Amino acid sequence: MPGEPRPEKVAVVTEVRERLQSSNGALLTEYRGLKVSDLAALRRSVGDAGGEYRIFKNTLVRRAANELNLTDLEPLLVGPTAVAFVDGDAVAVAKVLRDFARTNPNLTIKGGLLGTTVLSAADAGALADVAPREVILAQLAGALAAPLVKMAGLLQALPRNFAYGLSALVEKRSSEAPPAAASEAAASEAAAPEAPAPEAAGPEAEAPQPEAPQSEAPQSEATPSEASEQAEGDQ
Numbered sequence: 001m002p003g004e005p006r007p008e009k010v011a012v013v014t015e016v017r018e019r020l021q022s023s024n025g026a027l028l029t030e031y032r033g034l035k036v037s038d039l040a041a042l043r044r045s046v047g048d049a050g051g052e053y054r055i056f057k058n059t060l061v062r063r064a065a066n067e068l069n070l071t072d073l074e075p076l077l078v079g080p081t082a083v084a085f086v087d088g089d090a091v092a093v094a095k096v097l098r099d100f101a102r103t104n105p106n107l108t109i110k111g112g113l114l115g116t117t118v119l120s121a122a123d124a125g126a127l128a129d130v131a132p133r134e135v136i137l138a139q140l141a142g143a144l145a146a147p148l149v150k151m152a153g154l155l156q157a158l159p160r161n162f163a164y165g166l167s168a169l170v171e172k173r174s175s176e177a178p179p180a181a182a183s184e185a186a187a188s189e190a191a192a193p194e195a196p197a198p199e200a201a202g203p204e205a206e207a208p209q210p211e212a213p214q215s216e217a218p219q220s221e222a223t224p225s226e227a228s229e230q231a232e233g234d235q
Helices: 007-022 036-048 058-067 071-076 090-103 121-129 133-191 224-234
Strands: 025-030 051-056 081-086 108-114 117-119
Touching: 007 051, 007 058, 007 081, 025 090, 036 051, 036 090, 051 058, 051 090, 058 071, 058 081, 071 108, 081 090, 090 108, 090 121, 108 121, 117 121
Parallel strands: none
Antiparallel strands: 025 081, 025 108, 051 081, 108 117
């Protein structure tokens, strides 16, 4: 049907849209006046930096950007446009484009896209001045390592200092122990009631006196008759 886009163009729009979605960023350049050999060298350099340098028609890139609601990219889509898709470090790709433009003035960096943020030409140039990712990571690791090293030293000294403190505490307690024990002993002696003195033994109970033998009742004197009978018995 007339008016429908050709399948080739639809495929290109789909490719650009997917690359914008999957890439970490994209830098747009104008390559007017560059030789084929210059473009080939630039493609290799961008590939070595973790990117992909592709040339597209502005109308197809604009359509892909509109499908992603990236309408702020439209002002950059003027003149011959090549897109450097970033699959790795955007700073590394930006440095490659900047360094190439220094020796090839026909290459112009127009701006780009970092995540979902649209970059101006000045933003893209500032991105190239940022330290490489490896340098930033090394600096960050060094900044993080310094407190960790200090902490490790503190942790290493902690048991030693604890041992010194414990030893000093034991010595202090040992030196204070005798006076404390003596005062506690004196206090306990003062507080304890005196034991009652044992009562003196009373005089021994008097042994019971043996009963005196009963005295024999005095015999009555014998009568004269009894006396005569006794005398006869004695003979």
